[in-house]
Amino acid sequence: MFNGYTGDFRINGKRRDLKAFKPNVAFITQDTSLQPYLSVKEAMHFAANLKIGTHMSPAAKRERVLSILVAIGMYENRNTHTGNLSGGQRKRLAIALELVNNPPVLVLDEPTSGLDSSTCNQLITLLKKLAVEGRNVICTIHQPSALTFSMFDHLYAIAEGQCIYAGGSQNLVPFLGALNLHCPESYNPADYLMEIATHDYDTEDERQVDKLIALMDNGRNDDYRQSKTARVAQLAAMRKVEQMMNSGLLTPVTAPIMSGGVGHCRQSFNFKPLTPINELSSRIWDSQMGCDDAKSDANCCKPKKKKKNKPTMSMPTLELDPAHLCKRENIYATPxxxxxxxxxxxxxxxxxxxxxxxxxxxxxxxxxxxxxxxxxxxxxxxxxxxxxxxxxxxxxxxxxxxxxxxxxxxxxxxxxxxxxxxxxxxxxxxxxxxxxxxxxxxxxxxxxxxxxxxxxxxxxxxxxxxxxxxxxxxxxxxxxxxxxxxxxxxxxxxxxxxxxxxxxxxxxxxxxxxxxxxxxxxxxxxxxxxxxxxxxxxxxxxxxxxxxxxxxxxxxxxxxxxxxxxxxxxxxxxxxxxxxxxxxxxxxxxxxxxxxxxxxxxxxxxxxxxx
Incomplete structure (x- = not known):
């Protein structure tokens, strides 16, 4: 895959440290295989006990599990065996299992495959809300609907191993228009781009894919990144799905609020749609949440203190600094x-x-x-x-x-x-x-x-x-x-x-x-x-x-x-x-x-x- 290329993997401008990066990334496969004889609640509890360390009390783990189940609309099915769930429910449960330790990066392989249109919109809305909270959600999708396509913050399209577009979904039509490829008004831009990628509009003299690669400079062109005005269309798409949820056509889903989990304090289920994340991966900051002050110097690896900035509308960025990690290999949450x-x-x-x-x-x-x-x-x-x-x-x-x-x-x-x-x-x-x-x-x-x-x-x-x-x-x-x-x-x-x-x-x-x-x-x-x-x-x-x-x-x-x-x-x-x-x-x-x-x-x- 990388033959002929050299260089470093960098995250937010910093060289990637694999041990720091992997615990912060959750990968959800296309095949959402689950243990068929476990109930939804049991599967969530096993995941929480394995993925969250001892810094969080059992009561806090149970509270987090319940909050996630309520948020993704699976609370009513909590006693149902996973083998009896529908395709959309299995997809949501697979995402919920990886959310228990609140990873900042979610990678999903074909999350909408095998789902009908309404269930697909429901799932993408859930992912969109998770992304708005500050998580980095990366999906591979082949044929998104127009409503799904409008919710994407950033689109990276590949044809023949090269990038033909990288930018906001709302900027795709202007990008194609600059190359005299005008998408019909009643056409889904994603479908139009796929037809171009499969050479449906090629002529004997020129290949349209080559024109896209040249203008995009194989992904290096940043002129088509998402603008602030493009968020209006995304919010409109989300509101449309919200209306379908409120009318009972779809099971309501939202992004769960993640409590810190220290001590035995309990919080009521108050789910606001868009809530900023107050923690990164519980694997990285175990010491920040569960270490005693007296032992902090010996056993904890606390991140460097930063000055508090006033809240802004910009999205939170993921910081993975290897200097924050313990010297020992800190791979698994539990011994x-x-x-x-x-x-x-x-x-x-x-x-x-x-x-x-x-x-x-x-x-x-x-x-x-x-x-x-x-x-x-x-x-x-x-x-x-x-x-x-x-x-x-x-x-x-x-x-x-x-x-x-x-x-x-x-x-x-x-x-x-x-x-x-x-x-x-x-x-x-x-x-x-x-x-x-x-x-x-x-x-x-x-x-x-x-x-x-x-x-x-x-x-x-x-x-x-x-x-x-x-x-x-x-x-x-x-x-x-x-x-x-x-x-x-x-x-x-x-x-x-x-x-x-x-x-x-x-x-x-x-x-x-x-x-x-x-x-x-x-x-x-x-x-x-x-x-x-x-x-x-x-x-x-x-x-x-x-x-x-x-x-x-x-x-x-x-x-x-x-x-x-x-x-x-x-x-x-x-x-x-x-x-x-x-x-x-x-x-x-x-x-x-x-x-x-x-x-x-x-x-x-x-x-x-x-x-």
Missing amino acids: FYRQLSILLLRTFLLIWRDSSLTTMRFGIHLAIGLLIGFLYYGIGNDAANSMNNFRYVFYTIMFIMYCAFSGILVKFPVELPIVSREHFNRWYSLRAYYVAITLADLPIQIICSSLFIVPTYLMTRQPLEPWRFGMFFLIVFMTALVAQSIGLAVGAALSMNMGAILGPFFICPFLAFSGFFLQEKDAPVYLRWFFDVSFLKYSLDGAMLALFGYDRARLECNEMYCHLSRPKHILKDLDMVNANYQLAIFFMLGLLIMMRILAFYIMSFRLRLFR
């Missing part, structure tokens, strides 16, 4: 442990609300467990069924492993749009999210494994020694965790469709060298090293040792002759005489840690691509 606790609470709440999926996982494990229990009923101490015991152990490992693998495979791809937006806007760190989803699924996996292993272990009449059952459960559960880690890495690396198709193929090499289909002693010499890196081989060894190792007594034989009545002979016949349970556990633990780290860095890489 890691606080992020983790909030994300864990949200994850458990979503699991509870989406009970159908969790209940289905429980039901499948229990139903298949009962089926396998009846299929292999009473074979645990029967020497004639020694190989069936081996098959039972293998099926147990494979079922638990594949269920854990497939259950986590699509989790990150499904949540990627939400995580990308929230992480990009500095709600929480990837580390906190990763630990939260890891811890949240542990009890679910323990319950699923228990619902399968406990009934099958009892129904097949395996040794009723607690330590043997514990060893068996532990090695199978470790297999499930390793499979989850592999599924998480594959899901993070691939799209949802590709992961669902190619995911099982990442398990196949481990399965082929598990020792069930082909023993290591019978494999070619040059392929035997694959057995040493197959986690299913170690899992199968550990599970068989738990049931038949450690000097287990001879099995009962109810037939005339039982070839494999001694557990040691069973292990020898299966090429497991040299197996080591401790080695299997340590290998599984090492592979678990390695795959978790790999999945984390793959997620980090995917999120960097979003930026």
Whole structure:
């Protein structure tokens, strides 16, 4: 994008400091993905607790959330799940989620896409009021209506990678007239400009786009900046939308008043349409609002004091001075442990609300467990069924492993749009999210494994020694965790469709060298090293040792002759005489840690691509 160009990024004439700039910018994507099982109020409270630091009391956070919901016309829908909201309501809620910490810069990608004309006017009016208060609102819009177009303060139009117009929306028609491109009176100037950009008015001798680029000097010409007289037309457009709101055609929206949030003082809901902002980003000025005087020198980074000027009609400017920042990296509003606790609470709440999926996982494990229990009923101490015991152990490992693998495979791809937006806007760190989803699924996996292993272990009449059952459960559960880690890495690396198709193929090499289909002693010499890196081989060894190792007594034989009545002979016949349970556990633990780290860095890489 910037090939052939050199220079600095500057904000208000000052060189941009990325750490200072990012916490002050909120980016709202075109795809307003939200957690469908959270209510509007719950989503706002989670956002407030993550994006606002401890300088603001819980009561003040609740007050701010309510004030924003009332202002954007979502108070009546506060108990509605976000999955049941309309398109316009979802757009307004996405904006409200980023307003909780009052960022001075809002960047929106196609905010009006998929909305009807009236909802579009309502949303643009809300953005306009936020801009009038002093925020910098930047939008990409392809086809604005005439009413929407008239509300823009500054228009920057691009064609073929170059600027064809930069200035006030009211100055576009005079600009085109200077080039003998006269917009019809009944025509939307935005549509007319787009037709010029798509070469509808080109001739064989000249291209109109080149004329626009030349007159605008590729965006360097400032002659068409918005004038004060142009604001009259904008106010008229806003009044027209206000009349539609007052008549009940649109839900009334306005810009929320942001209180400082210090202490427990409460304010009534008195929403004036245009109210000047009294604070910048709460991330930058945490110390200004919540630090004790005694500790201010050591822990706070207060901005330099400025002389108070008389209020003027000019718009407030955004100041991002790196000198105002602490020396440490001050990226997130809340510390890691606080992020983790909030994300864990949200994850458990979503699991509870989406009970159908969790209940289905429980039901499948229990139903298949009962089926396998009846299929292999009473074979645990029967020497004639020694190989069936081996098959039972293998099926147990494979079922638990594949269920854990497939259950986590699509989790990150499904949540990627939400995580990308929230992480990009500095709600929480990837580390906190990763630990939260890891811890949240542990009890679910323990319950699923228990619902399968406990009934099958009892129904097949395996040794009723607690330590043997514990060893068996532990090695199978470790297999499930390793499979989850592999599924998480594959899901993070691939799209949802590709992961669902190619995911099982990442398990196949481990399965082929598990020792069930082909023993290591019978494999070619040059392929035997694959057995040493197959986690299913170690899992199968550990599970068989738990049931038949450690000097287990001879099995009962109810037939005339039982070839494999001694557990040691069973292990020898299966090429497991040299197996080591401790080695299997340590290998599984090492592979678990390695795959978790790999999945984390793959997620980090995917999120960097979003930026």
